[in-house]
Amino acid sequence: MSTLNFDLDTAIDTLAEQGWIVIPHALPAALTAALRESCLAVWEEGLFHEAATGRADGQARRAEIRSDSVLWLDQVAERPAVAAYNAAMxxxxxxxNRGLYLGLAELESHFAVYPEGAFYKKHLDRFRDDDARTLTTVFYLNEGWPKDAGGQIRLYLDDECQEFVDIEPEAGTLVLFLSDCFWHEVLPARQQRLSVxxxxxxxxNSVPW
Incomplete structure:
Protein backbone atom coordinates (compact mmCIF):
# COMPACT_ATOMS: atom_id res chain seq x y z
CA MET A 1 0.00 0.00 0.00
CA SER A 2 1.33 3.43 -0.96
CA THR A 3 2.26 5.86 1.80
CA LEU A 4 1.70 8.90 -0.41
CA ASN A 5 -0.65 11.47 1.14
CA PHE A 6 -1.56 13.05 -2.20
CA ASP A 7 -3.20 12.14 -5.49
CA LEU A 8 -0.33 11.17 -7.75
CA ASP A 9 -2.27 11.53 -11.00
CA THR A 10 -3.19 15.13 -10.14
CA ALA A 11 0.44 15.89 -9.26
CA ILE A 12 1.58 14.42 -12.58
CA ASP A 13 -0.91 16.61 -14.44
CA THR A 14 0.56 19.69 -12.73
CA LEU A 15 4.10 18.59 -13.57
CA ALA A 16 3.09 18.12 -17.19
CA GLU A 17 1.56 21.61 -17.28
CA GLN A 18 4.21 23.71 -15.51
CA GLY A 19 7.23 21.50 -14.89
CA TRP A 20 7.20 21.90 -11.09
CA ILE A 21 4.95 21.27 -8.12
CA VAL A 22 4.92 21.88 -4.35
CA ILE A 23 3.03 19.26 -2.31
CA PRO A 24 2.43 19.95 1.42
CA HIS A 25 2.04 17.00 3.80
CA ALA A 26 3.17 14.64 1.04
CA LEU A 27 4.03 11.75 3.37
CA PRO A 28 2.59 10.65 6.72
CA ALA A 29 3.70 12.82 9.63
CA ALA A 30 5.11 9.80 11.47
CA LEU A 31 7.39 8.96 8.54
CA THR A 32 8.51 12.58 8.24
CA ALA A 33 9.36 12.64 11.96
CA ALA A 34 11.24 9.33 11.71
CA LEU A 35 13.27 10.67 8.79
CA ARG A 36 14.11 13.79 10.77
CA GLU A 37 15.25 11.67 13.73
CA SER A 38 17.38 9.50 11.43
CA CYS A 39 18.93 12.57 9.81
CA LEU A 40 19.82 14.12 13.16
CA ALA A 41 21.15 10.82 14.51
CA VAL A 42 23.62 10.32 11.66
CA TRP A 43 24.53 14.01 11.81
CA GLU A 44 25.46 13.58 15.47
CA GLU A 45 27.46 10.48 14.53
CA GLY A 46 29.60 12.65 12.25
CA LEU A 47 28.79 10.70 9.07
CA PHE A 48 28.13 13.75 6.87
CA HIS A 49 30.69 15.39 4.60
CA GLU A 50 30.87 18.92 3.25
CA ALA A 51 29.02 19.13 -0.06
CA ALA A 52 30.97 19.74 -3.26
CA THR A 53 30.07 21.09 -6.69
CA GLY A 54 30.75 19.42 -10.03
CA ARG A 55 31.09 15.69 -10.66
CA ALA A 56 33.71 12.94 -10.81
CA ASP A 57 37.25 14.33 -11.01
CA GLY A 58 35.90 17.86 -11.26
CA GLN A 59 34.30 17.83 -7.83
CA ALA A 60 35.49 20.51 -5.44
CA ARG A 61 34.34 22.14 -2.22
CA ARG A 62 33.46 25.76 -3.03
CA ALA A 63 32.15 27.39 0.11
CA GLU A 64 31.29 30.59 -1.76
CA ILE A 65 28.71 28.59 -3.78
CA ARG A 66 27.32 26.15 -1.23
CA SER A 67 27.91 25.53 2.47
CA ASP A 68 25.73 22.55 3.35
CA SER A 69 26.77 19.02 4.32
CA VAL A 70 25.32 15.81 2.92
CA LEU A 71 25.05 12.06 3.47
CA TRP A 72 23.93 9.78 0.63
CA LEU A 73 20.95 7.64 1.58
CA ASP A 74 22.49 4.47 0.19
CA GLN A 75 24.92 4.66 3.11
CA VAL A 76 22.05 4.39 5.61
CA ALA A 77 19.55 2.44 3.48
CA GLU A 78 18.98 -0.14 6.23
CA ARG A 79 17.29 2.40 8.51
CA PRO A 80 13.51 1.78 8.47
CA ALA A 81 12.59 5.41 7.84
CA VAL A 82 14.98 5.61 4.89
CA ALA A 83 13.65 2.36 3.44
CA ALA A 84 10.06 3.63 3.76
CA TYR A 85 10.97 6.94 2.13
CA ASN A 86 12.67 5.15 -0.76
CA ALA A 87 9.61 2.94 -1.25
CA ALA A 88 7.32 5.99 -1.38
CA MET A 89 9.58 7.70 -3.90
CA ASN A 97 6.96 7.22 -15.87
CA ARG A 98 3.42 6.05 -16.50
CA GLY A 99 2.10 9.58 -16.98
CA LEU A 100 5.00 11.49 -18.53
CA TYR A 101 7.14 8.79 -20.19
CA LEU A 102 10.37 10.22 -18.79
CA GLY A 103 12.16 6.88 -18.64
CA LEU A 104 13.25 7.34 -15.02
CA ALA A 105 15.25 4.38 -13.72
CA GLU A 106 16.62 5.27 -10.29
CA LEU A 107 16.69 7.86 -7.54
CA GLU A 108 19.93 9.13 -6.05
CA SER A 109 19.32 11.12 -2.89
CA HIS A 110 20.97 12.40 0.27
CA PHE A 111 20.22 13.98 3.59
CA ALA A 112 21.24 17.63 3.52
CA VAL A 113 21.98 19.70 6.61
CA TYR A 114 22.34 23.46 6.34
CA PRO A 115 23.86 24.85 9.54
CA GLU A 116 22.95 28.35 10.59
CA GLY A 117 24.07 30.75 7.87
CA ALA A 118 24.43 28.07 5.17
CA PHE A 119 23.19 28.59 1.60
CA TYR A 120 23.45 27.31 -1.97
CA LYS A 121 23.83 29.85 -4.78
CA LYS A 122 21.78 29.79 -7.98
CA HIS A 123 22.37 26.70 -10.10
CA LEU A 124 20.90 24.05 -12.38
CA ASP A 125 20.83 20.41 -11.27
CA ARG A 126 21.83 18.83 -14.59
CA PHE A 127 25.53 18.46 -15.37
CA ARG A 128 26.80 19.83 -18.67
CA ASP A 129 28.34 16.48 -19.64
CA ASP A 130 25.66 14.17 -18.22
CA ASP A 131 21.94 14.53 -18.91
CA ALA A 132 20.82 11.59 -16.74
CA ARG A 133 19.38 13.77 -13.94
CA THR A 134 15.82 14.44 -15.02
CA LEU A 135 13.52 15.26 -12.08
CA THR A 136 14.70 16.93 -8.87
CA THR A 137 13.10 16.04 -5.53
CA VAL A 138 13.31 17.94 -2.24
CA PHE A 139 11.55 16.72 0.89
CA TYR A 140 11.70 18.92 3.99
CA LEU A 141 12.11 17.73 7.58
CA ASN A 142 11.87 21.02 9.54
CA GLU A 143 8.96 20.96 11.98
CA GLY A 144 7.46 24.38 12.73
CA TRP A 145 9.86 26.34 10.52
CA PRO A 146 9.66 30.06 11.49
CA LYS A 147 8.72 32.49 8.73
CA ASP A 148 11.78 34.63 9.49
CA ALA A 149 14.27 31.74 9.48
CA GLY A 150 15.13 31.97 5.76
CA GLY A 151 16.27 28.77 4.09
CA GLN A 152 13.64 28.86 1.34
CA ILE A 153 14.33 27.33 -2.02
CA ARG A 154 13.93 30.07 -4.63
CA LEU A 155 12.72 28.47 -7.84
CA TYR A 156 13.16 30.67 -10.92
CA LEU A 157 10.29 30.30 -13.37
CA ASP A 158 11.73 32.05 -16.45
CA ASP A 159 14.97 31.91 -18.41
CA GLU A 160 15.97 35.41 -17.29
CA CYS A 161 15.54 34.47 -13.61
CA GLN A 162 13.29 37.46 -12.99
CA GLU A 163 10.16 35.57 -11.93
CA PHE A 164 10.42 33.21 -8.99
CA VAL A 165 8.60 31.46 -6.18
CA ASP A 166 10.03 31.03 -2.67
CA ILE A 167 9.13 27.71 -1.06
CA GLU A 168 9.17 27.42 2.73
CA PRO A 169 11.19 24.41 4.01
CA GLU A 170 8.38 23.12 6.24
CA ALA A 171 8.35 19.47 7.29
CA GLY A 172 6.34 17.22 4.99
CA THR A 173 6.56 19.46 1.92
CA LEU A 174 7.71 17.71 -1.26
CA VAL A 175 9.03 19.75 -4.19
CA LEU A 176 9.44 18.25 -7.67
CA PHE A 177 10.79 20.05 -10.74
CA LEU A 178 12.46 19.24 -14.05
CA SER A 179 16.20 19.31 -13.40
CA ASP A 180 17.27 20.94 -16.66
CA CYS A 181 14.60 23.66 -16.76
CA PHE A 182 14.68 25.54 -13.46
CA TRP A 183 17.49 27.56 -11.96
CA HIS A 184 17.15 27.64 -8.18
CA GLU A 185 18.98 28.53 -4.99
CA VAL A 186 18.71 27.97 -1.26
CA LEU A 187 18.52 31.25 0.62
CA PRO A 188 20.66 31.59 3.77
CA ALA A 189 19.18 29.69 6.69
CA ARG A 190 19.05 31.38 10.09
CA GLN A 191 18.83 28.06 11.90
CA GLN A 192 19.66 24.43 11.15
CA ARG A 193 17.74 23.27 8.06
CA LEU A 194 17.16 19.60 7.18
CA SER A 195 15.98 17.98 3.95
CA VAL A 196 16.22 14.95 1.72
CA ASN A 205 26.40 5.54 -17.04
CA SER A 206 26.41 5.85 -13.28
CA VAL A 207 28.00 8.97 -11.84
CA PRO A 208 31.11 8.07 -9.83
CA TRP A 209 31.08 9.70 -6.39
Missing amino acids: DDVMRGV TGWYRRRG
Missing part, protein backbone atom coordinates in the same frame (compact mmCIF):
# COMPACT_ATOMS: atom_id res chain seq x y z
CA ASP A 90 9.61 4.54 -6.01
CA ASP A 91 5.81 4.91 -6.18
CA VAL A 92 6.29 8.48 -7.42
CA MET A 93 8.79 7.32 -10.04
CA ARG A 94 6.47 4.65 -11.40
CA GLY A 95 3.61 7.14 -11.60
CA VAL A 96 5.70 9.77 -13.37
CA THR A 197 17.34 16.05 -1.74
CA GLY A 198 17.46 13.77 -4.76
CA TRP A 199 17.36 13.32 -8.50
CA TYR A 200 15.50 10.79 -10.57
CA ARG A 201 17.86 9.62 -13.28
CA ARG A 202 17.37 8.11 -16.71
CA ARG A 203 19.32 4.98 -17.55
CA GLY A 204 22.93 5.56 -18.50
Whole structure:
Protein backbone atom coordinates (compact mmCIF):
# COMPACT_ATOMS: atom_id res chain seq x y z
CA MET A 1 0.00 0.00 0.00
CA SER A 2 1.33 3.43 -0.96
CA THR A 3 2.26 5.86 1.80
CA LEU A 4 1.70 8.90 -0.41
CA ASN A 5 -0.65 11.47 1.14
CA PHE A 6 -1.56 13.05 -2.20
CA ASP A 7 -3.20 12.14 -5.49
CA LEU A 8 -0.33 11.17 -7.75
CA ASP A 9 -2.27 11.53 -11.00
CA THR A 10 -3.19 15.13 -10.14
CA ALA A 11 0.44 15.89 -9.26
CA ILE A 12 1.58 14.42 -12.58
CA ASP A 13 -0.91 16.61 -14.44
CA THR A 14 0.56 19.69 -12.73
CA LEU A 15 4.10 18.59 -13.57
CA ALA A 16 3.09 18.12 -17.19
CA GLU A 17 1.56 21.61 -17.28
CA GLN A 18 4.21 23.71 -15.51
CA GLY A 19 7.23 21.50 -14.89
CA TRP A 20 7.20 21.90 -11.09
CA ILE A 21 4.95 21.27 -8.12
CA VAL A 22 4.92 21.88 -4.35
CA ILE A 23 3.03 19.26 -2.31
CA PRO A 24 2.43 19.95 1.42
CA HIS A 25 2.04 17.00 3.80
CA ALA A 26 3.17 14.64 1.04
CA LEU A 27 4.03 11.75 3.37
CA PRO A 28 2.59 10.65 6.72
CA ALA A 29 3.70 12.82 9.63
CA ALA A 30 5.11 9.80 11.47
CA LEU A 31 7.39 8.96 8.54
CA THR A 32 8.51 12.58 8.24
CA ALA A 33 9.36 12.64 11.96
CA ALA A 34 11.24 9.33 11.71
CA LEU A 35 13.27 10.67 8.79
CA ARG A 36 14.11 13.79 10.77
CA GLU A 37 15.25 11.67 13.73
CA SER A 38 17.38 9.50 11.43
CA CYS A 39 18.93 12.57 9.81
CA LEU A 40 19.82 14.12 13.16
CA ALA A 41 21.15 10.82 14.51
CA VAL A 42 23.62 10.32 11.66
CA TRP A 43 24.53 14.01 11.81
CA GLU A 44 25.46 13.58 15.47
CA GLU A 45 27.46 10.48 14.53
CA GLY A 46 29.60 12.65 12.25
CA LEU A 47 28.79 10.70 9.07
CA PHE A 48 28.13 13.75 6.87
CA HIS A 49 30.69 15.39 4.60
CA GLU A 50 30.87 18.92 3.25
CA ALA A 51 29.02 19.13 -0.06
CA ALA A 52 30.97 19.74 -3.26
CA THR A 53 30.07 21.09 -6.69
CA GLY A 54 30.75 19.42 -10.03
CA ARG A 55 31.09 15.69 -10.66
CA ALA A 56 33.71 12.94 -10.81
CA ASP A 57 37.25 14.33 -11.01
CA GLY A 58 35.90 17.86 -11.26
CA GLN A 59 34.30 17.83 -7.83
CA ALA A 60 35.49 20.51 -5.44
CA ARG A 61 34.34 22.14 -2.22
CA ARG A 62 33.46 25.76 -3.03
CA ALA A 63 32.15 27.39 0.11
CA GLU A 64 31.29 30.59 -1.76
CA ILE A 65 28.71 28.59 -3.78
CA ARG A 66 27.32 26.15 -1.23
CA SER A 67 27.91 25.53 2.47
CA ASP A 68 25.73 22.55 3.35
CA SER A 69 26.77 19.02 4.32
CA VAL A 70 25.32 15.81 2.92
CA LEU A 71 25.05 12.06 3.47
CA TRP A 72 23.93 9.78 0.63
CA LEU A 73 20.95 7.64 1.58
CA ASP A 74 22.49 4.47 0.19
CA GLN A 75 24.92 4.66 3.11
CA VAL A 76 22.05 4.39 5.61
CA ALA A 77 19.55 2.44 3.48
CA GLU A 78 18.98 -0.14 6.23
CA ARG A 79 17.29 2.40 8.51
CA PRO A 80 13.51 1.78 8.47
CA ALA A 81 12.59 5.41 7.84
CA VAL A 82 14.98 5.61 4.89
CA ALA A 83 13.65 2.36 3.44
CA ALA A 84 10.06 3.63 3.76
CA TYR A 85 10.97 6.94 2.13
CA ASN A 86 12.67 5.15 -0.76
CA ALA A 87 9.61 2.94 -1.25
CA ALA A 88 7.32 5.99 -1.38
CA MET A 89 9.58 7.70 -3.90
CA ASP A 90 9.61 4.54 -6.01
CA ASP A 91 5.81 4.91 -6.18
CA VAL A 92 6.29 8.48 -7.42
CA MET A 93 8.79 7.32 -10.04
CA ARG A 94 6.47 4.65 -11.40
CA GLY A 95 3.61 7.14 -11.60
CA VAL A 96 5.70 9.77 -13.37
CA ASN A 97 6.96 7.22 -15.87
CA ARG A 98 3.42 6.05 -16.50
CA GLY A 99 2.10 9.58 -16.98
CA LEU A 100 5.00 11.49 -18.53
CA TYR A 101 7.14 8.79 -20.19
CA LEU A 102 10.37 10.22 -18.79
CA GLY A 103 12.16 6.88 -18.64
CA LEU A 104 13.25 7.34 -15.02
CA ALA A 105 15.25 4.38 -13.72
CA GLU A 106 16.62 5.27 -10.29
CA LEU A 107 16.69 7.86 -7.54
CA GLU A 108 19.93 9.13 -6.05
CA SER A 109 19.32 11.12 -2.89
CA HIS A 110 20.97 12.40 0.27
CA PHE A 111 20.22 13.98 3.59
CA ALA A 112 21.24 17.63 3.52
CA VAL A 113 21.98 19.70 6.61
CA TYR A 114 22.34 23.46 6.34
CA PRO A 115 23.86 24.85 9.54
CA GLU A 116 22.95 28.35 10.59
CA GLY A 117 24.07 30.75 7.87
CA ALA A 118 24.43 28.07 5.17
CA PHE A 119 23.19 28.59 1.60
CA TYR A 120 23.45 27.31 -1.97
CA LYS A 121 23.83 29.85 -4.78
CA LYS A 122 21.78 29.79 -7.98
CA HIS A 123 22.37 26.70 -10.10
CA LEU A 124 20.90 24.05 -12.38
CA ASP A 125 20.83 20.41 -11.27
CA ARG A 126 21.83 18.83 -14.59
CA PHE A 127 25.53 18.46 -15.37
CA ARG A 128 26.80 19.83 -18.67
CA ASP A 129 28.34 16.48 -19.64
CA ASP A 130 25.66 14.17 -18.22
CA ASP A 131 21.94 14.53 -18.91
CA ALA A 132 20.82 11.59 -16.74
CA ARG A 133 19.38 13.77 -13.94
CA THR A 134 15.82 14.44 -15.02
CA LEU A 135 13.52 15.26 -12.08
CA THR A 136 14.70 16.93 -8.87
CA THR A 137 13.10 16.04 -5.53
CA VAL A 138 13.31 17.94 -2.24
CA PHE A 139 11.55 16.72 0.89
CA TYR A 140 11.70 18.92 3.99
CA LEU A 141 12.11 17.73 7.58
CA ASN A 142 11.87 21.02 9.54
CA GLU A 143 8.96 20.96 11.98
CA GLY A 144 7.46 24.38 12.73
CA TRP A 145 9.86 26.34 10.52
CA PRO A 146 9.66 30.06 11.49
CA LYS A 147 8.72 32.49 8.73
CA ASP A 148 11.78 34.63 9.49
CA ALA A 149 14.27 31.74 9.48
CA GLY A 150 15.13 31.97 5.76
CA GLY A 151 16.27 28.77 4.09
CA GLN A 152 13.64 28.86 1.34
CA ILE A 153 14.33 27.33 -2.02
CA ARG A 154 13.93 30.07 -4.63
CA LEU A 155 12.72 28.47 -7.84
CA TYR A 156 13.16 30.67 -10.92
CA LEU A 157 10.29 30.30 -13.37
CA ASP A 158 11.73 32.05 -16.45
CA ASP A 159 14.97 31.91 -18.41
CA GLU A 160 15.97 35.41 -17.29
CA CYS A 161 15.54 34.47 -13.61
CA GLN A 162 13.29 37.46 -12.99
CA GLU A 163 10.16 35.57 -11.93
CA PHE A 164 10.42 33.21 -8.99
CA VAL A 165 8.60 31.46 -6.18
CA ASP A 166 10.03 31.03 -2.67
CA ILE A 167 9.13 27.71 -1.06
CA GLU A 168 9.17 27.42 2.73
CA PRO A 169 11.19 24.41 4.01
CA GLU A 170 8.38 23.12 6.24
CA ALA A 171 8.35 19.47 7.29
CA GLY A 172 6.34 17.22 4.99
CA THR A 173 6.56 19.46 1.92
CA LEU A 174 7.71 17.71 -1.26
CA VAL A 175 9.03 19.75 -4.19
CA LEU A 176 9.44 18.25 -7.67
CA PHE A 177 10.79 20.05 -10.74
CA LEU A 178 12.46 19.24 -14.05
CA SER A 179 16.20 19.31 -13.40
CA ASP A 180 17.27 20.94 -16.66
CA CYS A 181 14.60 23.66 -16.76
CA PHE A 182 14.68 25.54 -13.46
CA TRP A 183 17.49 27.56 -11.96
CA HIS A 184 17.15 27.64 -8.18
CA GLU A 185 18.98 28.53 -4.99
CA VAL A 186 18.71 27.97 -1.26
CA LEU A 187 18.52 31.25 0.62
CA PRO A 188 20.66 31.59 3.77
CA ALA A 189 19.18 29.69 6.69
CA ARG A 190 19.05 31.38 10.09
CA GLN A 191 18.83 28.06 11.90
CA GLN A 192 19.66 24.43 11.15
CA ARG A 193 17.74 23.27 8.06
CA LEU A 194 17.16 19.60 7.18
CA SER A 195 15.98 17.98 3.95
CA VAL A 196 16.22 14.95 1.72
CA THR A 197 17.34 16.05 -1.74
CA GLY A 198 17.46 13.77 -4.76
CA TRP A 199 17.36 13.32 -8.50
CA TYR A 200 15.50 10.79 -10.57
CA ARG A 201 17.86 9.62 -13.28
CA ARG A 202 17.37 8.11 -16.71
CA ARG A 203 19.32 4.98 -17.55
CA GLY A 204 22.93 5.56 -18.50
CA ASN A 205 26.40 5.54 -17.04
CA SER A 206 26.41 5.85 -13.28
CA VAL A 207 28.00 8.97 -11.84
CA PRO A 208 31.11 8.07 -9.83
CA TRP A 209 31.08 9.70 -6.39
